[in-house]
Every structure is written in C-alpha cells, then in structure tokens.
Amino acid sequence: xxxxxxxxxxxxxxxxxxxxxxxxxxxxxxxxxxxxxxxxxxxxxxxxxxxxxxxxxxxxxxxxxxxxxxxxxxxxxxxxxxxxxxxxxxxxxxxxxxxxxxxxxxxxxxxxxxxxxxxxxxxxxxxxxxx
Amino acid sequence: xxxxxxxxxxxxxxxxxxxxxxxxxxxxxxxxxxxxxxxxxxxxxxxxxxxxxxxxxxxxxxxxxxxxxxxxxxxxxxxxxxxxxxxxxxxxxxxxxxxxxxxxxxxxxxxxxxxxxxxxxxxxxxxxxxx
DNA sequence: TGACATCTACGAAGGACTTCGTATAGAGTC
DNA sequence: GACTCTATACGAAGTCCTTCGTAGATGTCA
Numbered sequence: 001x002x003x004x005x006x007x008x009x010x011x012x013x014x015x016x017x018x019x020x021x022x023x024x025x026x027x028x029x030x031x032x033x034x035x036x037x038x039x040x041x042x043x044x045x046x047x048x049x050x051x052x053x054x055x056x057x058x059x060x061x062x063x064x065x066x067x068x069x070x071x072x073x074x075x076x077x078x079x080x081x082x083x084x085x086x087x088x089x090x091x092x093x094x095x096x097x098x099x100x101x102x103x104x105x106x107x108x109x110x111x112x113x114x115x116x117x118x119x120x121x122x123x124x125x126x127x128x129x130x131x
Numbered sequence: 132x133x134x135x136x137x138x139x140x141x142x143x144x145x146x147x148x149x150x151x152x153x154x155x156x157x158x159x160x161x162x163x164x165x166x167x168x169x170x171x172x173x174x175x176x177x178x179x180x181x182x183x184x185x186x187x188x189x190x191x192x193x194x195x196x197x198x199x200x201x202x203x204x205x206x207x208x209x210x211x212x213x214x215x216x217x218x219x220x221x222x223x224x225x226x227x228x229x230x231x232x233x234x235x236x237x238x239x240x241x242x243x244x245x246x247x248x249x250x251x252x253x254x255x256x257x258x259x260x261x262x
Numbered sequence: 263t264g265a266c267a268t269c270t271a272c273g274a275a276g277g278a279c280t281t282c283g284t285a286t287a288g289a290g291t292c
Numbered sequence: 293g294a295c296t297c298t299a300t301a302c303g304a305a306g307t308c309c310t311t312c313g314t315a316g317a318t319g320t321c322a
Contacts, residue, residue, distance in 0.1 A: 013223065016223060016224065079235065079238075081224075082224055082225065082231070082232075082235045083235045083238060083239040084239075085220060085224050086220065086224075086232060086235045086236050086239060087236075087239045087240065089216060089217065089220055090236060090239075090240075092144065092147060093147065093212075093213055093216050093217075094213065097246075098236050098237060098240070098242055098246055098250065099246055099249040099250045099253060100213070101213075101217060101236055102233055102236065102250050102253060102254075103253045103257075104210065104213045104214045104217045105217050105218075105221060105229050105232055105233065106229060106253070106254075106257050107210075107214060107257075108214040108217060108218045108221075109218065109221075109229070111229055111257075115228075115229055115230055116254065116257075116258060118230040119229065119230045119233050119254065120254060122230060122233060122234045122237070123233075123237075123247065123250065123251060123254075126234075126237050126238070126242075126247075127247055
C-alpha cells in the first residue's frame with residue numbers, strides 16, 4: 001500500500017519550525033515562511049532562506065525554481081516526520097518500550113478527559129485494524 | 132509530594148548513553164562507564180572522561196571527589212529525564228497533543244499484544260488515580 | 263626511591279547548527 | 293538606460309557537540 005520513504009536526516013529545531021509552517025500553509029516561498037517566523041520569533045530573512053536552502057540540500061525540502069521566487073515543498077508528510085522522531089526517541093530513551101513512553105507522556109502533564117478518551121479510541125482502532 | 136526538579140539542559144546523544152549506564156549500574160567511576168561503552172561502541176577513555184566532566188559542569192551529574200577515582204551520580208532519575216525529553220518532543224513536534232504522539236508511537240512499529248495490554252493497564256491506572 | 267600504572271586536567275581539532283552581512287542577478291518603471 | 297525592489301547566492305562568525313592526544317598528579321610496590 002504505502003511506498004518506501006526516503007531515508008532523511010532528522011530535522012533540527014530550526015528546521016522543524018520551517019516544516020511546521022510549510023505543513024500548515026502548503027508549498028510556499030521563503031518570503032511567506034519568513035513572514036510567519038518573523039512574527040513568531042523575529043527570524044531574519046536570510047536566516048530563513050539559508051536554512052531552507054540547506055534543507056533542500058539535505059533532501060528535506062524540494063525546490064521549484066521556475067519562478068523567480070523559488071517554491072519549497074516538504075518531502076515528507078508531517079505524520080512521517082512525527083513517526084521518525086518518535087521512533088528515534090523510543091529507541092534512544094525508552095529502549096523500545098512504547099508503554100513506558102506513553103506512561104511518561106501522560107505523567108508529565110495534566111491530560112484532559114477528552115484527550116484520554118481520544119487515546120483509548122485510537123487504541124481500539126489500532127487493535128481492531130491490525131487484527 | 133514530589134520536590135522541585137532542577138532545570139537542567141536536555142542531555143545530548145552521547146550524554147544519554149552515559150546516563151543509561153549510570154542508571155543501570157548506579158554511581159560509578161569513569162573507568163566503569165568506559166568499560167561498558169567501549170564494549171558497546173568502542174568509545175575512548177578520555178572521550179568518556181571529558182563528556183562526564185562536561186555533564187558535571189552542566190549539572191547533569193554529581194561528582195564525588197574524595198577518592199582518587201571520582202564517582203559520578205546522575206542528578207535526575209531516569210524517569211524524570213524521560214519525562215523531560217518526551218515533554219519536549221510533545222511540545223515541539225506534536226503541538227502538545229498527547230493522543231497524536233501515542234498514535235504515532237504505535238503506528239511506526241509492530242506493537243505486541245502484551246505491549247498494548249500494558250498501555251491499557253496504564254491508562255486505567257492513570258485515570259483511576261487522577262480522579 | 264624509582265618505575266609503573268591509574269586518573270584527572272587541559273587544549274585543540276573537526277563538524278554541525280544557527281545567524282547574519284554583503285554581493286549579485288532579474289524584473290518592472292520612468 | 294538608470295533606479296529600485298525583490299530574490300538568491302556566498303561566505304563567515306559563534307556556539308555547541310564529540311573526539312582524542314598529551315601532560316601532570318597520585319598511588320603502589322619491589
């Protein structure tokens with residue numbers, strides 16, 4: 001069903017912020033990303049530009065150069081990147097124990113009833129679909 | 132009930148490996164940590180030494196200097212560090228949505244029935260205890 | 263005491279991450 | 293064409309992370 005995913009490096013903190021903007025807005029120019037990040041954290045224009053260029057070099061973004069202002073698109077979907085990062089944490093910090101990870105995720109914060117119900121719903125769905 | 136935790140920097144990859152050894156073996160000298168890490172990944176002695184010194188400077192480890200070979204102890208328990216790291220991921224990658232995180236953690240890997248049951252048990256326990 | 267083993271201290275190199283200043287190129291306008 | 297606006301390209305600085313070589317201090321034992 002699903003194709004192979006390219007094996008890409010883990011995005012860094014600054015890169016994740018840029019990806020977040022692109023996932024939300026869809027493919028965009030440096031200018032558009034910069035507008036968001038300037039408002040959010042005062043990022044400089046060439047800083048965003050440079051980072052996005054590096055991301056394209058790494059393969060994290062694809063670049064469409066036909067127009068004067070290049071348009072960038074994330075190569076991985078948000079969910080694939082989330083999975084990549086959570087798997088990494090699971091491995092390095094929890095020795096692969098998903099239940100430990102879930103426990104820690106819940107213990108660290110007040111989790112709402114709604115959130116808890118949603119988690120249960122997902123467990124049901126996951127187990128139902130997997131068997 | 133629980134006291135305040137010191138606000139420490141996030142351990143890096145190399146630091147996490149050292150913490151892993153110390154959590155497992157208890158307080159130890161550089162030599163003992165090095166023995167484990169050399170077997171596991173061929174780490175050099177002074178590399179481990181230097182990293183542990185830096186960790187002590189950062190406040191991640193405490194150092195007992197009465198003997199010639201200093202003895203190092205983690206300042207935070209494993210569970211506190213796990214919580215710190217999972218909270219960080221939750222914030223930066225999942226926008227605070229624990230249910231999303233749980234879903235991604237499960238979708239990325241084949242999760243055993245045993246593991247699933249354990250997760251459900253924890254949810255029950257957590258909700259029971261919190262209310 | 264002298265030789266040897268064991269530790270710590272120090273400094274430096276190489277690489278990645280982040281930021282930014284400056285240079286350069288293209289498009290539109292008068 | 294000359295000016296201006298908007299982009300990209302390039303390079304470099306500063307910081308952190310990781311690794312390691314070498315020097316210096318301390319302890320042991322014959």
